[in-house]
Amino acid sequence: MTDHNVAPPSKKSRKAQRPDARIAKSRRALHAALVDLVTEMPFEEVTAAAITARAGIGYATFFRHYPTREALLAEIADALIGELLILIAPFMSAQDTGAAALALTHFVDDRRRLCQALLVGAGDAMRRDITARAVAAAGSAGTSTPEWLPHKLGIVHGVAATLTILGWWLEQGKEQGAVAIADVIDRLVFAPMAAPSEQRL
Numbered sequence: 001m002t003d004h005n006v007a008p009p010s011k012k013s014r015k016a017q018r019p020d021a022r023i024a025k026s027r028r029a030l031h032a033a034l035v036d037l038v039t040e041m042p043f044e045e046v047t048a049a050a051i052t053a054r055a056g057i058g059y060a061t062f063f064r065h066y067p068t069r070e071a072l073l074a075e076i077a078d079a080l081i082g083e084l085l086i087l088i089a090p091f092m093s094a095q096d097t098g099a100a101a102l103a104l105t106h107f108v109d110d111r112r113r114l115c116q117a118l119l120v121g122a123g124d125a126m127r128r129d130i131t132a133r134a135v136a137a138a139g140s141a142g143t144s145t146p147e148w149l150p151h152k153l154g155i156v157h158g159v160a161a162t163l164t165i166l167g168w169w170l171e172q173g174k175e176q177g178a179v180a181i182a183d184v185i186d187r188l189v190f191a192p193m194a195a196p197s198e199q200r201l
Contacts, residue, residue, distance in 0.1 A: 026061060026065060030051060030065060033051045035114050038073075043069075047069075073118070073126055082137065091103060097190035101182040101183070101186040104162070104185065116170045120171055131163055135156055138159055139155050145158075145193060158189055158193050161189045162185055162190075
């Protein structure tokens with residue numbers, strides 16, 4: 001008869017199965033350091049040495065986590081984009097574009113320094129990369145567009161226009177509030193993109 005009893009995992013194997021808290025702590029510190037630095041200087045001027053010094057982490061540790069500064073910034077952007085899409089998806093599905101726009105601007109306002117770093121301080125090349133990542137994420141999320149508009153074009157336009165408005169807003173400081181900018185985004189982007197084709201004739 002085969003013995004089906006399985007020995008409990010050893011302490012060593014249990015430890016190997018647990019996420020390394022030090023890795024998570026190092027990544028959080030690197031994320032925060034890069035965001036801080038990009039609010040102080042253009043992304044092109046930020047070095048890995050500056051990031052690790054600000055994070056209080058050894059220089060070699062940076063490259064154990066990320067091959068480049070761009071990879072670190074991209075990871076920050078991907079996490080932010082994913083969180084945002086989850087937030088506004090129910091409103092867009094319900095065709096409640098005003099609520100979606102307001103959720104978006106409050107989300108950005110609550111993370112103003114981070115969003116400013118990504119959309120204003122990151123430099124043209126990284127802003128293009130962030131836009132491309134947002135377009136890809138919106139496409140994967142099944143974002144809908146009106147029948148009269150080619151789907152890929154609609155997603156590219158919607159994402160690019162929204163990010164342009166948000167970038168302008170973040171550069172202006174807090175002169176314009178989240179409610180006012182939500183109204184602009186809804187009128188210029190969200191509502192037209194959600195309108196049934198017959199309303200566009």
